[in-house]
Every structure is written in C-alpha cells, then in structure tokens.
Amino acid sequence: MMIIIPICSIIFLLFIIFDLAPRFIEKQWKVFWFYTVLISFSFVIHILVVLDFKLPSPAVPIKRLVSYIFGLQG
C-alpha cells in the first residue's frame, strides 16, 4: 500500500516538470495558478486517501439535497 506514495509523487513530479513548468516559462499566469492550486490540492488528497483517512464524500450531501428537493425518504 505504501508503495503508492512514491509512485504518485513521481507521477505528480513528472506532470509538474513537463506540463506545469512550460506554463511558467510562457508566463500564462492564469493557467499556472489554477494548475498549481489544483494539483497541490489533489496531491494532498491523494496522500490522505493512501494513508486511509476517511474523507467526506460529496455523494452524501448531494443525496440529502436530492431527497430534500424531490421529497424522497431515505
């Protein structure tokens, strides 16, 4: 299970080097910041998922919302 962390890190690193860095060089700041924020966020979540943290699923609130709107029970 733990082996996933280095693999993930390598994959993220590859994407940062080959996909994100050119945006920095080309000075596309909007893309760059969007990319940076999202990729660091996903990296953190990836690590948490691998370490077996129970993260709240967005499916639960959606389910509640849908049941509320359509008046379903359960």
Add this chain to the structure above:
Amino acid sequence: MEREIISTKQGTFMMVIFVIGSSIVLGSSVEAKQDIWIAIVVALFMSLPMLFVYSKLLTSFPGKNLYYILEEVFGKVAGKIISLLYVWYSFHLGALVLRNFSEFVQVISLPETPQTIIIIFLGLVCLWAAKAGIEIIGRWTAFIFPVGWFVLLITIPLSMSKMHLINIKPVLHNDLKPVLSSAFSFFTFPFAETVIFTTVFNTLRNKKKTFKVYLSGTVVGGAIILLLSVRNILVLGVHITTDLYFPSYMAVRTLSIGDFIQRTEITVATFYTIGVFIKASVCLYAASKGVAKILNIEKSSQIVAPIGFLMMNLACIVYSSTMEMFDWINTYKYYAIPFQIIIPVITLIIAKIKFYVKN
C-alpha cells in the same frame, strides 16, 4: 493548432461506446425484473425528445458548444454559473465511471489490489486521451468499435444453448409501475447522459447530421444494451440477475462450448475497460472545456491534467463501499434530472424566444 474535427462516423461510434460504456456490466435497474427489455425500449423512446432537444441546441448555434450557448442565452454571469454546474456534472460523472470500474476489478478479479492503483492507472490513460483531444478519442473509437461490437455480440449466439425462454415469462406480471420506474433509470443512465456530448459535438464535421449522430448512436447503443440485458435474463434467470452486481460478466462466464471456447468473460472485461476509458475521457474533456471557457483560457488541453487528478481523487473518496455505489443509482436518477432535462429544455426555449424577438 488547427481546429479539432471529428467525422460523423467517429461521432456515432463514440456515442455508442459512451452509452454502453458502463452499462455493459452494471445491472442498472432491478425493479423491472423480467420485463427489463420493455423498460429499455420505453427508456429509448423517452430519450428521443431529449436527443432532439440536445441536437437542436447544437444546430441553433453551429460550431459552438454548450458552454458558449449558455453564456449566449443566459448572459455572462448566469451563464457561467450554469456552466459550472455542467462542469461539475461531467466531472462527477467521470469520477463515478472510474470508481465503477475499480469496484468491478476489485470484486471480479483483483481483491487484494487497492482501488487507488487501478484508478490512477485508468485515470492517467484517460488524462492522456483527454489532453490529446477529442480527435484522438474519435479515432480511438472508430478503430476499436468495429472489432469490439463483434466480440461483444458473438457471445450472444454462443450462449444460445444456455438460454431458457421461460426466464422472461410472464410478461408484465408485476404491473406497469416498476417497469416505468426502471425505464426512467435507464433514461437517466445511460441514454440521457449523452447531454455531455453537447459540449463536444460542436466539432462534428457535418453539422447538419448532429441529430442523426445522436439518434443512431443512442439507438445502436440502446440495442446493444437491450440484447445484453435480455441475454443475461435468459441465461441467468431473474433471481440471479437481480442478485448479482455484474450480471453480464457472470452470464458470459457460464459460457463454454466444448473445451475449446472458455473463459470468454475476458471479452466483457476488455470491452468494459475500453468503454470506461472512452466515457471517462469524454467526461474529462467536457469538464476541462467548461473550465477553460469559464476562466477564458484558450487551450483547454493545458488544464486537463489537474482536473484529471482531481477526478481521480473524487473517484477514490466518492463511495465507501460497493453497496453504496449500487445504492447511488436510486439517487442518481433524480440528481440527473436538472442536467439532463430541465436546463437543456429551458435553454432551448429561451434561445428560440430570443431568436424570435430578434427577427
């Protein structure tokens, strides 16, 4: 970079694979029992007007995709908010598709491998395809489909000897209500999910054939689902089919002709892999197109990667168990209504009124 163009054929095949993609192994709705074929036919007919709405939307604004249309119709701010909803929808759908696949793999053959690894592998190839663009996905489907459907459908005549006609009798024994409810499930998943193609099919070479592509794609896909579902019921019987998570896989697994043709279930797994790959790639592509439009980014391929990673994350955390996944189908059919029916219809009506006022 030149504009992306897909041919009518590629579009149709993409649609077919998209439609049968995850439904090929997921026994979608169990309420209709042996009348599942009626439910599918009804769902197909229910989806026809929606398909018309989708293609009408696209043909009213030739060359523009849904995100552009939304901004045009609802104005800058409201359009962006609604676009965001669609981004969420395709993003979420893609994550669900990824998760379905990893659950399938874990349940069927690799119980010890963590799902995260499977999701990462699949996610990466989808990311690659979505980054390369819709043209590549189109070529992919056009290449794989003619081989795929043959392999898929050849199992039907081969399993003829295991079929028992008694399994689909009696027709409409359980009243019409469960059949309609089931039909509605089939309508939202997978037929009306083709709403996602409104963000893609602005790239069609022949814009006049949009409706034809929609129609033939969905009908062929529906026909394949129909055949496979009927095959499952005929081979396995109602009770086993409704009890299983993945009835198609099991139905093919029983197939064995002599000692020669055996273990044909790998064909189902293979085609499911391809279907999931195409479906998730299209969803990812649609989501990144939307984000690019909202943030005014020129090249959507530049932001595919972070969205793809986020999609993998969502796929990892969206359900906590296989049970939950199958339970979600009941919520999904209501959750999808605004995206699949309400917003497209309203958009079309407002667009038509605007056209009318203008002239």
Add this chain to the structure above:
Amino acid sequence: MFNRFKKKKSKGHEVKQKDVSIDYMLTNSLQRNIELMKEIFNSDDTFITRQFENMQNKNIKGCIFFIEGMVNNEIINENIIKPIVISTSINVKNNVIDSILQHVIFSNSVERTSEINKVVESIARGDTALFLEGSGEVLIISAKGWQTRAISEPEGEKVIRGPREGFTESLLINLTLLRRKLITPDLKLNYKVIGVKSRTRVCICYINGIANDKILKELNKRLDNIDIDGIMDSGTISELIKDSPLSPFKTVGSTERPDILAAKLLEGRIGVIVDGTPVAMTVPFVFIEYFQANEDYYINFYFSSISRLLRVFCFMLTISLPAVFVALITFHQEMVPTPLAISLSAARQIVPFPAVVGAFLLLIVFEILRETGTRMPTNLGQALGIVGAVILGQAAVEAKFTSAPMVIIVALTGISGLALPRLKGAVIVIRLIFLLFASFIGLYGFMFGVIGLLNHLFELRSFGVPYMLSLMNLDPQDLQDTSVRVPWMYMKYRPKFIALNNRIRNASEGGKK
C-alpha cells in the same frame, strides 16, 4: 505526451561555408592567384597545382587546381591540359577565356565564375578549376572521378522476387537509379546542402501533381532548420526532422531500394536522398508501413496478405506475450485451463524469483544475445548459438534459475520480434512497459498499456498526416493496402491525406497523367 518535448525551432539560417572572400580576392595576375589558392589550401598535401602554357603562344598561361584522388586524371590530361597546350586557334585578341571555353576545352560541364567562394567549394567537391593569365575569371570544369561501390542488392532488404539493385553511397548514382524507374518530367529533384562543415548534398525528390504541397513545404522548412556541423547518414537527418523526437516510433521512413522509393513517390510521398549513404528517407511515414515489404506487391496477393497478417500477429505477440504470461500466472490463475495451470505452477514452484523478475532477466539475456550476434564477426555465430541455446536455455532451467515455460515464452517473444527488424527499438520499450504494468495490476495493467500505446499512436503525426492513417476509419477502401493486400486491379486509390489532390492511380479513370 511526447509531443511536448518538441524541440524549439531555431531560426532559419543558410548553411554557409567559411567565407573566404573577405580575406582573399581574385586578381588578373596568374601568379598572384596561384599564391592565393595555395594559401587557402595550405597544409593540404592532396591539393595539386599544375601550371602549363600554350606551345605556340607563350602568353597563354594557365594553371589548374584539383584535389588528388577526387578527379578523373584521364579527363584532365586529355580534355583540359592537352587541348590548351597544343591548340593553335586560341584567339588572343579578344577575351582569352571566352575562346578557351568555346573552342578548346572538351567538357560537357564548364562554369565560369569570378567568385572565390565558389571556386574553393568546387575544388573541395572534386571539380577542377582552370585559372588563366590575365583573367580574373575562373573556369570550373567538372572532372570528378572516384571509386564507388558497385550497385548490389542491399543486405538488409533482400527479396526473393523483385529488382536486385540497391542504392550506393553516391548521390548521383542513386538519382539515376531512381530516375530510371520513373521516366516522367514530373519527377522533380531539388538539391539542398546540410551541415556547416560536411556540406552534405541532399536531394528532395517528389512527383509534381501527386505529392502534397503542404508536406513538401513543411519538409523544406524542417530541413532548413537543421543546425549541425556534419551529416554522416540519413539517420541523423531523420532524427532531426522527426515529429516527436522522444517517441520510440519513427515518423520518417527509410529504404535502400530504388523500387521502394519509386513506389512511395507514386503514392504521393516525398523522398530525400542523402549523399554518402545508401539509405534514402521517405516522408510521411505512417504506422502501417512497418508491416509492408516491397515484395508484397510483386508476389501473389494471398501470400502477401498472409505474410502481412503474420507480421501484425508477430508484433502483437512480441509486445504482449511476456506481460500476458506474467499477468496470468501471478494474478489470474483462474483464467488458465486447469491442467496447464497445474503444470505451470509445478514448473514455477522451484524458481526463486517472482515471475516478473524472471521474465525481465530472460528478456535482457535475449537482447544481449541478439546484440552480440549483430556486432561480432560472423564466424563466431556457432559458438553464440551453443551458448544461447544450451547454456542459457537448458542449463538455466535444469539449474532451476528459471522455469521452462518462461524460457519458451521469452524465446517466442524474441523470435517474433525478429520478424519486424525495423520496429525493434520501439518493441523493446513497449514490451518492458507492458511487463511493468502487468506486474502491477495484471491483465488490466496490460490493457491500460495497450490503451496508452494506442493513445500515443493516434496522437502521433508524421508531417501533419495521422500516424494511424487508414486504420482509424476502417473504410474498406482505406484497408486495401494495410494488414492485407488486395490485388493490384482493385488498388485504384492512393492513400488519403498523403496524395491530397490526385488520388486516382490509373490514368484511364480520370487520373491526371
């Protein structure tokens, strides 16, 4: 993914020789000019200077310069020196050089110039320069003559049926070989010079009216962008003009046979012949060309279709066999028929390594054997065979280093890889990646590998033409010359995209001539 590494295009620049005209100027004095030339070619002992004068009129003095070994001595003696020395009809009153050019020298190719750069380059290329007293102009006389290899059948592309001639190292001979196959004025041959020091001549050949102008323009642009000191083989050029440099697949074709090159030109492709190498390049190159051999077009179409299908099958085998085997015996034992599963696991029980490690090591061993086989002298081949077969195969199994099924699988993998010698670089990479994926998540990993491979293939383009051309739509018309070959009478169309404007092959059905 690989496209991203595309190298940044350097600015277009002309390949220029060292400019000597800044330091040196031609004058009217012969003696001065001789000193000047000697200075330019100083410490070059092969540089020959020969002075002479006319028998009757001692005022007509001349001097020729050439490089030893690159000229035909007979032509120089008989057609240049002799006429000038013995001629009596040289008109001294008018321009001497005119008179010599028109009445004295027997040569079909004489050029008159006063540019020192041009003179120097021509001498370096093997021409002879004639300087005359009292003239600032120089006659460059073509008297090239050096030994070339005889035209022979290329070792790498032997055929049982078909023409036996292959390209040689001489550009001109190659061009004649090509020209003799396509006797039409539409065959266009354009020269270009590449390499700052080597000044290699390359020739772009295409058939006007069939070749796609866009591709031609793109090719010219890429050739102009090459910035290198020397070209020794067309392989260097093809790597420099490749579409995605980091892809294991090549997007520039290569052949040593004039008949293949001529056939490719007829399909609308563009050829590049490079001086000094027998390997010509063709662009665009699409994936299916890996599987096409020229013999396919000359022999019975059933047989050639079968061989093509075999090649495709070999390709699939060689990339997927180790991965599938490892996936089956580590993850999916239930998919193997029971008796086979039992014997497999019995064979594997005693082996110390996991299957993936065993497969990996054996594949490496096979590659070592192959590499040694190509590099070493031929008479050692027998020894290598014995070492490979007996020691590494049989003894390794008996010593329980590896299992017999694994040896069989790896041997089959290697042998089927040899059916496609041109693909071998790509195949090794793909095979190992598939193996790695399969060792992670079994057959699903393998499937993802295949999906990734197809992604890459569909994404690739060769000079704007999709790499998987004619495989991506599966039209019957496109498929006629892919994994099967239909009879010639049905091959009426050239491939899409490549021959854009002129797709019909035969003249009778409306094709332009």
